[in-house]
Amino acid sequence: MEALVAIIIAVLVGSGVYLVLRARTFPVILGLTLLSYGANLFVFISGRLKLDQVAVVGQSADPTDPLPQALVLTAIVIGFAMTAFLVVLALRAQGELGSDHVDGQRDALDGEQQDEQQNKGRR
């Protein structure tokens, strides 16, 4: 089981890293979400894996480590806030620069895109 969890974490982190390195904001957001799953799991498993030993007093003979869980719980919520902030930052960059490139470059529009924008009446 431990090996499977380790592989899962490895795949999550690896996929996250690959997507974070992309040039456009949307894949980067996806990548960060995957990375945060991986990171949360990594912190979580520092309490080691235990089956059916919930950290509630009186319900388990050998309760699991509650501290990493408390840390991860807030991390999940903060992770959401961070993802949301990033999404909005990406939208703002899109609005200001007309581009979703992470380096803030303006796109040299290709012909098709220009047509599309003219047809749809940009701004």
Added chain:
Amino acid sequence: MNLGFLVLLPFLGAVLPPLAERWRFSRPALSWAAAVLPLLALGVLWFHGRRVFSGETVRQFVPWMPDLGLNLAFRLDGLALLFSLLVLGIGLLIILYARYYLSTNEKAGRFYAFLLLFMGAMMGVVTSNNLLLLVVFWELTSLSSFLLIGFWYHQTDARKGARMALAVTGMGGLALLAGAIVIGQVVGSYSLDDVLASGDLIRGHALYPLILCLVLLGVFTKSAQFPFHFWLPHAMSAPTPVSAYLHSATMVKAGVFLLARLYPALSGTDLWFFLVTGAGLATLLWGAIWALFQHDLKGLLAYSTISHLGLITMLFGLNAQLAAVAGVFHIINHATFKASLFMAAGIIDHETGTRDMRRINGLWKYMPYTAVLAMVASAAMAGVPLLNGFLSKEMFFAETLDTGQLGSLSWILPLGAVLGGVFSVAYSARFIHDVFFNGEPIDLPKYPPHEPPRYMKVPVEVLVALCLAVGIFPSLTVAALLEVAARATLGGTLPEYHLTIWHGFNVPLMMSIVALVGGVLVYSQRLRLFALNDRLPRFDAKLVFEARMQSLAKWAGTVSNTLRNGSLQSYTAWLLMVVALVLVTSVTGELLAGGDRDMLPLDGVALLCGGMLIVAAILTTVLHRHRMTAIMCLSVVGLVVSLMFVRFSAPDLALTQLSVEVVTILLLMLAMYFLPVRTRRESTMPRIGRDVVLSVLVGGGVGILAFMMMTSGVDSISPFFLENAKPGGGGTNVVNVILVDFRGFDTFGEIIVLGIAGMGIYALLKDLELYSPQTDSLGRPWAKDAHPLILVTISRPLLPLALMISVYIFLRGHNLPGGGFIAGLITSVALVLQYVASGVAWMHRRIPGDYHPVVALGVLLAGFTGVGAWYFGHPFLTSAFWHVHWPVVGEFEVATAMLFDTGVFLTVVGATLLILANLGKLSLLDDKGGAR
């Protein structure tokens, strides 16, 4: 009375003149405002000075950062007393002088403020009894002199001169700091008392050469010793009162002060002799010769200052007690005659409008009184008998004769001294003859020049009177002060010396006569020398310095532009490469084998779910251009992660992950709507290859670390939480008790972060205009029915049910899985569902307000719960709990932690809705505007 006042009063005084200026005080009142606190400081000095004269050393100690060895320790001994007198006394004269020097439209308040800042820093340098404190004040003098030299910041020269002075003395200051730290390491204390008492220890230590070089770098840069002398002439672009102050009694004297201060600790070795005497002699000659060739009045004085500083440095370098006494004596004499000469030069500049000695001639006729003062001071500078300069110069000549440290080459020192003396007489003669005689003035900007205002001359008169008094009656005037100062410099012992004008016909007197005659001869040949000098190639230290600085800046710019190329992609890649490097180098075969903890058996369900997650994660990556598919794959990942939490005994996490998953996917759908439809294929194959390698390395490394961690034993602090959750926190759900009680402060910080993120998003979305597509990525128009009937019908009755569950989850949270975070997320999901089903406008009619007050309320509630504990005398966020019996429900526990959890709940609801509702509103605007 506290000794610290000596330092504090000038600093406090720096506040008064700008205030006086703001309140539109007259110029005299403003000058008084500047002078009053230094006068008080002089009073404090007088109070302590009597004790110093009776042989005591006054000390003051206030701990500041004792762990670092840095304390506000002050000491007033003879040397500090002498320098304090110079700094405060001449400073006051400068304040008086500047009142007339500065024109009425100049910001005198600012000027005095800088001057007093500098005065305070100097007082700190001379009275510190702690090496680190001394360095702090030392750097303060560099900074405040930068402000003073650059006072006329509209002039390029002033700016460049100030920058050069700061760069040179500042770098020296860094070297001095390093030196002070090494001394502290060697001695074991930064206290000056200890350092001065450990001279033998320092000199015998292997690090002595390093210490000496570092300290001397500080000294030589500050005191403008060769080869760091070049900043001083450029500092002449400062207003003349500044030059008079900085280059006579203070700034440059800080260097020689340090030589004198550390004399007992560092002197007495051959290395000291060669470095200090060598630099001193070179500076003495260089300064004296170039002073003659300056056509600028202040330039002449600047080079002469360099030369005299070289003389003082050389005296300290000779390793003879009498030489050190002569050095201290010359510090006093140079301060008096050089300050008065600078002031005289300022008067001449002020009255004629120029400082060019080729144009200023024959001023005797126009300003005879100033001429007399300047001539006496110049004579003192030249070392003419009956003036103070003569006495110390005579001692200097005698000392160069006495030293035998150079063996058969010992004649070099007296020869150099006489040569310096010759040129010193020559430039002094030029200052007298060229300016006040030598025909008529040529084309003066202000003509005819006349005597300055009466009181502008007073500071000069005072100083010139001192030159005469010391020169004629040395034993009545300066002897006592010199004695305590020299005794302090030498560390208690004092050689026998006689301050008399007439020592009989001896070699030093012959040397003086040679210098006087030779100097007059050299001066008479000056025109030939000038012509010769004009034919020499020009070498301007300023140009070299500026070029060096510019190439340094350019180089720094190139380096930082290469690293900081504006591409987030490359920063991320660099960062991850470092991570990969750390991971790869730390993974060993031992780690790969894992620990010795028993592993859980693998079962089919786990394998199936794990396989789903892995496939979904990889699909998200591979299909990230197909955005809808990618989001769906991502949601599979999130759901399996929450299943993992269920499996591995973390129900709280599973609930949180599940509800966050819902809002995250909603968020991504909204983002997808606004972002460009197509994600273009941009990465080249090598780039993709690099990224794949990076992700395999980082992912693999993290996976191996995770495996190693899971399979090794653990020594956790958690048993404490498990034991104390019930008795200490009043709850059985340990995770929740940790969140709201044990680590409540963390949680408090986290909800604040959540709130800030919400506010940040709100600010970012303000006035944002986005292009919204009217079709999906395949070109099909959006469905006309924005709010499908079935969804609306089902979602509305769901709301009260969801809210009820939320309340339930919240209430049980302290004892069973649940709590404020999860309840908040469930409520948010329920409300967001209404937004999705019925539309923003529909919701807005029912919940008209904004969500930021909810966030604020939540944070405040949590904060007040924490503060409430203070009221009962407990630390912040200590919780209390009671058991109450509710009818029907039964025994129920009420904890203050629940109030805190309510704060968490409100913040989570507020922030989540603030984020999603505002994003949703963007599409609403669009609905109204149609195709914008």
